[in-house]
C-alpha cells in the first residue's frame with residue numbers, strides 16, 4: 397500500500413517519520429509546494445544573518461517530543477528566557493503579572509487594587525476577555541492583556557474562546573503582592589529554559605528530520621497540490637503538473653488551500669472552512685547601529701501606536717546570529733489579515749512605521765540608525781480561536797474522516813500547535829492509521 401501526505405512542513409515530514417517503521421506502507425510520498433521543505437520552520441537569510449519566520453525556540457512540557465526536536469537540530473545552545481514587556485517607557489519582565497513593581501506608580505496601584513477586589517472572580521468565563529478579567533482583574537487586563545491580544549489577533553478577545561488561555565495559572569494573592577514589592581517571581585516555568593540550534597536557525601530541525609527519513613519516503617518539492625479526488629484505495633492527486641495515486645491520504649497543507657484542490661468537497665464543508673479565521677504575518681529583519689536592548693531576547697509591545705507587537709533580538713541566540721560590531725539585529729513581527737490596511741502598506745511605509753516604533757521605544761535615537769535588511773509576508777501564521785472554531789473544526793474533522801481523509805498539522809488540522817505538539821499529534825495519527 398502507499399500513502400500520500402500533502403504538505404512538507406514539520407507535520408507532513410514528522411508523520412512520514414512515524415509511519416516509516418510500520419509494514420503497512422511500502423511507499424510514503426510527501427508532496428510539497430515550495431522548492432524546499434519545512435513550511436513555517438524554514439529559516440531565511442539576509443545581511444549575513446540567519447533568522448526564522450517569527451522567533452522559534454525549542455521548549456516543551458512534552459519531554460519525549462522535545463528530545464526529538466533537539467536531536468534533529470544537532471548542536472544547540474542552551475539559553476535562559478529573558479523577555480520584557482515595553483510599557484510606557486518601562487521594561488517589565490515577562491509575564492506582566494510577575495513584575496508589577498516595574499510599572500508606573502498609578503498603573504501598579506490600578507493592577508493591585510483590581511486584583512485584590514475583583515468582582516469577576518466567581519464567574520465561569522465564556523470567552524478570552526472574561527477569562528482575563530476573572531483571573532487577573534481589570535487593571536492587568538486593561539493595561540496589558542486586552543490591548544496586546546487585540547493587537548496580535550486583530551480580533552477583540554471577547555469574540556475568542558478560552559482554549560488558548562485556560563491553562564494559564566492564576567497568581568495567588570501572595571505571589572501578586574510579592575511581584576508588586578519587586579520580589580522576583582518567575583512564571584511559565586516550562587518556557588524558562590530553551591534550546592536553539594547553534595547554527596542554521598530552526599530549519600536545522602527540518603534538515604535533521606529529513607536525513608532520518610528512510611528510502612520508503614519520497615519527498616517531492618515544487619509539487620503544488622492542485623486537485624484531489626477519490627476515496628480510500630484510489631485517491632488521485634494532481635500536483636506540480638504530475639498525477640499521483642494513493643491508497644491513503646493525509647492533508648497537512650493549510651485547510652484553506654486544501655479545499656481549493658478538493659474536487660469532492662460539499663457546499664457545507666466549503667462554508668465551514670470559509671468561517672475559519674487565521675492571521676498572516678509580516679517578518680522584517682532590522683539591524684540597528686547600536687545595541688540598546690541589552691541581554692534580552694524578546695520584547696512585547698501592547699501600545700497600538702506602534703505597528704509591531706513583538707521584537708526579537710536574534711543576537712541573543714548565540715555567536716552564529718551576532719555580528720561583532722556593536723550592532724543589534726531584530727526580527728520584527730506584524731500580524732495582519734489578508735487584504736486589511738496593514739496588508740496594503742507598501743514596503744517603504746512598513747519600514748518607516750517600524751523605524752518610528754523603534755525610535756519611540758528608545759532602541760534607536762535617529763531613524764537612519766536602523767536599516768531594514770529584509771521583509772517577507774507569510775499568509776498562514778496564527779490559527780485564531782474565535783467563538784466558532786471548535787464547532788467548525790468538529791464538523792470538518794467528522795466530514796473528512798467520513799471520506800477517509802486525515803487532517804494533520806497547524807493549518808491542516810487548524811489548531812494553534814507548536815512544534816512539540818505537531819510531533820505528538822503526528823505520532824498519535826501514525827498509530828491510528830496503522831491500527
Ligand SMILES: Cc1cc2nc3c(=O)[nH]c(=O)nc-3n(C[C@H](O)[C@H](O)[C@H](O)COP(=O)(O)OP(=O)(O)OC[C@H]3O[C@@H](n4cnc5c(N)ncnc54)[C@H](O)[C@@H]3O)c2cc1C
Nearest residue numbers: 403405406407429435436450452453620621805806814815
Ligand atoms: C511567528 C511564529 C512563531 C512560532 N514560534 C514557535 C516556537 O517558538 N516554538 C515552537 O515549537 N513552535 C513555534 N511556532 C509554530 C511552528 O512553526 C509550527 O507549529 C509548525 O511549523 C507547523 O508545521 P505544519 O507542518 O503543521 O505547518 P506548515 O509549516 O504551515 O506546513 C504546511 C506546508 O504545506 C505546504 N503547502 C501549502 N499549500 C500547498 C499545496 N497546495 N500543495 C503542497 N503543499 C502545500 C507549505 O508550503 C508548507 O510547507 C511558531 C509559529 C509562528 C508562525
